[in-house]
Amino acid sequence: MFIKNYQPIPIENTKFVELVCSNCNNRTQHRIHEAYYGPQIGLIFLKKPLLSLKKYYLICPVCRNATKEISKEQVKANKI
Ligand SMILES: [Zn+2]
16 A cells, blocks of 8 residues: 555546546537545556546546536546
8 A cells, every 4th residue: 555646547438528628718518537635555556546536527538637526426427
């Protein structure tokens, strides 16, 4: 076990959402990502922590800007 900062990762089986990025102003297909905050505990070979608080964002594929935060319910609504 160790503690590190995990990068947001895309959530599998979710729809792309077309949005205008507030950072680069491109209209792009944003992917829903899960981001981790607060204390995080995981294993070095895992891409995501075993234990962490989570937030959900639509992230721009061009500049990696988190254009919009969404709720867990909205994530479920965008599942394929
Ligand atoms: Zn962008």
